[in-house]
Structure formats: structure tokens, C-alpha cells
Amino acid sequence: MKKLLLVLLVLDIGSFLFVGCLPVTPSEGEGEGEGEGEVEVAIAFDKEYTNASGVTFVPCEDDVTVTFPTPIATDYIVYLAVKLDNGDYADDVAMTPNADRTVWTYSGYEMPCCDIDECEPFCIVALVKHPCCPGEEVALRVVSADCTAPALDLFVKFTDCDDPCAEDDPCVEEFAGVSMEWSSRTSDICETEDCCDDTCSGVNGWSLVIDPDECEGPCDTVTGTGCPLEGVLGCECLAYADTGEVCYSIEFSIEDNVGNAVSDTWQVCLDTDEVIWFGWYYDGPFPFDGEWYQIYGDCTSMPPNPK
Numbered sequence: 118m119k120k121l122l123l124v125l126l127v128l129d130i131g132s133f134l135f136v137g138c139l140p141v142t143p144s145e146g147e148g149e150g151e152g153e154g155e156v157e158v159a160i161a162f163d164k165e166y167t168n169a170s171g172v173t174f175v176p177c178e179d180d181v182t183v184t185f186p187t188p189i190a191t192d193y194i195v196y197l198a199v200k201l202d203n204g205d206y207a208d209d210v211a212m213t214p215n216a217d218r219t220v221w222t223y224s225g226y227e228m229p230c231c232d233i234d235e236c237e238p239f240c241i242v243a244l245v246k247h248p249c250c251p252g253e254e255v256a257l258r259v260v261s262a263d264c265t266a267p268a269l270d271l272f273v274k275f276t277d278c279d280d281p282c283a284e285d286d287p288c289v290e291e292f293a294g295v296s297m298e299w300s301s302r303t304s305d306i307c308e309t310e311d312c313c314d315d316t317c318s319g320v321n322g323w324s325l326v327i328d329p330d331e332c333e334g335p336c337d338t339v340t341g342t343g344c345p346l347e348g349v350l351g352c353e354c355l356a357y358a359d360t361g362e363v364c365y366s367i368e369f370s371i372e373d374n375v376g377n378a379v380s381d382t383w384q385v386c387l388d389t390d391e392v393i394w395f396g397w398y399y400d401g402p403f404p405f406d407g408e409w410y411q412i413y414g415d416c417t418s419m420p421p422n423p424k
Contacts, residue, residue, distance in 0.1 A: 312416030
């Protein structure tokens, strides 16, 4: 009988030690109706994007949140990590809890873009650790890293607004200046190719903000989604100078579905009757002949920036 009591005592103590390694704090009423309406631990990325095929893409660096249905017990820490093919974990970082320890965050988590192929899937896991325990994997998500901004060719053309073939319209005020046309399509006699693409998550939005002003706002803002990039800015913003020269700014941006972007600020400079400069900076006169000018060239050869 004494031996039996001793064995039961040892088992009882062992059960308390095991409970001491559980990562969650029991809530009121816990144990009633277990398995009904349970909420899973959720891993969420700030800029994640899931395409029509169900593939989730995340940027190379992003804010990550792990949400628990019940608070994580004091002294336990939630870690974010990459799960390797052999079952080991890498790039693990400690997360920061909110006041009630149900929501844990990490800002600027760097995806392992150098260790995996872009657009290929890998596993992100949430681990709960205590100094006396090896840790427990409580959630897993399969995502694909998208670390590269969209690729594009972009051509721009300026046309004088004075059309000698058009009939005068007394209701329309004449505009002494130029219109601006842009396109990501490259055309020749045989075919038309659109060089606008993002290999992983796909192209999202693009915009041109013409002559932004802190007080009055821009003269115009042109936006679009997806490819191709095409549009025309009419005869309303890029006016010739009354005397000398006048320059306008154009802020351009295109991004993919997880926020990787190409952005630039261009200058367009005109004298009293023609465009004399278009590019990233002003460095003296540059004559234009009304033909297409290539400002980006990821698919076709890029001419040197005129100076």
C-alpha cells in the first residue's frame, strides 16, 4: 500500500510540472463544451495579397501579427520563425504583446529572400517558448516572398496643342502649351509588346501627379490599375513660358500588390514654343522633335539620359 501511494504521489507531482509548461492562461468557464467554436491562432501580414489561384504573397519586409484566442501566460514569449524543410527553425525573432497578451506583433520582419527563390512558397510559424521548455509550434502559414518592384518600359511624347487642322471653337479657350502621352507598349511593324509586368503578386496601381503644390494641390492626377500603362494628359497643365523658360514636376509611381514600388520625380521644361527638357533633372536645353522618348527600359535597350 505504501508503494502504491508513493507512485500516485509521483504521478501527481509530474502532472503539475506538465501544466506549468502550458502557454495559455485559462479563461473563465474553460473546459465546458471543449472543441465547440474554438478560434485558431492566426498569423497575419500587413501587406499580404492572395491571388485568384489562392497563393499568398508577402513583401520582403513586413509587419506581422499573431493573434491568440486566449492570453499567453506570463513568462512565455511568442516567436516568429521560418520553418525549414528538415523541420528546424531559422530567422526566429521575439514578438511584442499587447496589454492582455492576446495579440503579438513584430515590425519589419525580413523574409528570407536570399535563401529562397522569389515567388516560391515557404513556411512561417509562430512558436510559444518558456525558459524551461523547448517551445511549441502553435500556427503555420505558407506564403511566397515578393521582393521585386514591377518591371516596365515607359515611353513619353509631347504634342503641341495648336492643331492647324482643327476648326476654331469659340467656346473653347486656346491653350498655348503641350499635351503629354505615355505608354508601356513597344510597337514595330510586326508586333506590339507591352513591357509592364510583376512576376509574383502582379501590378497594382500607378499614378502621375502633375505639378503638385503644397497649398493648391496638383494641376492634375492620373491613375490606373494594372497593365498597360497608357494615357494622355490634355492641354491644361503644361503651358509654354511667357518669356524665358518654365519647368513643371511630375511625380510617377507604380507598385505591385504587396507594395514594392518604382517611383520618380521628373521635370518638364518649356520655353515659349517647345519642350526643351524632360527627365530626372534639369541641365540645360534639350530639343524635342515630337517623337516618343524612352524613360524606362527594362525590356528594351535604354538610351543614355540626355544631358
